Amino acid sequence: MKHPYLTEDHEIFRKSFRKFLEKEAYPFYGQWEEDRMIPRSLWTKMGEWGFLCPDLEEKYGGSEVDWGFSVVINEELERVGSGLVGIGLHNDIVVPYITSFGSDEQKQRWLPRCVTGELITSIAMTEPGAGSDLANIKTTARLDGDHYIVNGQKTFITNGIQSDLIVVAVKTDLHALPKHKGVSLLVVERGTPGFSRGRKLNKVGLHCQDTAELIFEDCRVPKENLLGEEGKGFLYLMEKLQQERLVVAIAAQTAAEVMLKMTIDYVKSREVFGKPISEFQNTQFKIAEMASDIEMGRAFLDCLIAEHIDGRNVVTKVSMAKWKLTENAKKIAAECMQLHGGYGYMEEYEISRRYRDIPVASIYAGTNEIMKTIIAKNLGL
Structure with missing residues (x-):
């Protein structure tokens, strides 16, 4: 079946990406399943070939193409194996939060390195006691001078072990009514004081996809890492x-x-x-x-x-x-x-x-x- 949103350019791109995967992914996927991890080298190779965040503007290193190219990438990654889902999450789920709600300074700071694969991203919404009920998350962020002090725990986080940049859903106002108006988004970077990773979770499937717990104990996040406006996270x-x-x-x-x-x-x-x-x-x-x-x-x-x-x-x-x-x-x-x-x-x-x-x-x-x-x-x- 011919996809109505794809052109000849998309199909040329598909052939190129499939050839890349035949060399860099298919032969090694079984070993990655055993290792329970996708190597960072795949991320950087994808970055080198322009397969990460292709829809981003050229000034950030992207190719500024339509989302049909992302569809092709997601389809071809799935053909290799479902464990590559973390790459689609990076390209089409986490990075769009930065492009849509980030400041110019945040975009300049993070996006070019997301395109090269130097920065792997994840998003932390789910908690041990809150999944789909995001208005009732318990992770808090209290403003203290130039930093937010974050306390709480997240779980089932895709790319949780390898991520360098995590978009974290937090409660900045515990008394907001309705509750969802107290939710904000903070970007926590690898190495931030008070941020640590818990268990690498052992799953029934998706063995090569790293999924983890994230722990925040008086974690000091610079207030310039607030994504968008306070209270609009939900x-x-x-x-x-x-x-x-x-x-x-x-x-x-x-x-x-x-x-x-x-x-x-x-x-x-x-x-x-x-x-x-x-x-x-x-x-x-x-x-x-x-x-x-x-x-x-x-x-x-x-x-x-x-x-x-x-x-x-x-x-x-x-x-x-x-x-x-x-x-x-x-x-x-x-x-x-x-x-x-x-x-x-x-x-x-x-x-x-x-x-x-x-x-x-x-x-x-x-x-x-x-x-x-x-x-x-x-x-x-």
Whole structure:
């Protein structure tokens, strides 16, 4: 299917990026899974080739291209493996907070190094006692002279171990009513006094993606690291969650497409009772069902991406896509593993990794239950 928002330039870029990944990522991905870490060298190589933050202005080192190039990057990273999700988070989730709400001084200070891969970013919203309920976060930031004194803990932070620049959601006003008006965003840099990292979390899947706890104990953050205005952090988060959830939907759709292709190849080659599995009606029906779901998912997603690139408000549709496409990918992962038989449960077969990597997509960036709540509310219920 031809994506309506992509041109010949995007496809030339895709070929170039895919060639890069075939040399720098595919051969090493299995080892990164065992190491439980993606090396920083991949980040700097991507920076050298212009694959980090391509939509940034040229004055910050970007290529100043449309968001279609980011879509291509996210799709091709997912084809390698879901553990590369942290790169998409850097490009399309964290850095946009700085470009949209940062001061000129902050942009000059951080963005050029985000483009080169010298700075890896993360965003810290979730806490041990607060996930989707961001208005009730407990991490506090008290202004003391030229610094904010930050105390609290964050968890499930993607890029948590390697990040050099962390956008942290904090409470700057404990008495604000409604509560969300007390939320602000601070940028905490590696080496800031009082900032430390807790455990590198051991996850069911996404093994090469570093996920960690972050700890702030009287952490002194310069007040010039306040992102935007005090008390507007919650609004900033809500504004940027549209693109974050769209990135998750893109990854889920791509994973489903990859899983279907590998399964079709497998059932054609695997023989049972003297003939390929693909000749059994049950297999054909399962493949037909999955292919239909994937085609419909892609059609909806492509229209949604085009609307997002045009700058339209697509919060309701994004919530629909994030919910439906991640659930669809989970179902397809289970069906594809089943069609692989016993081999599907073996680590050397990619479907086993896909099966354990995909479920978290229905949890992060807002659970699918929250997505349904948003859809219902926006439908006037």
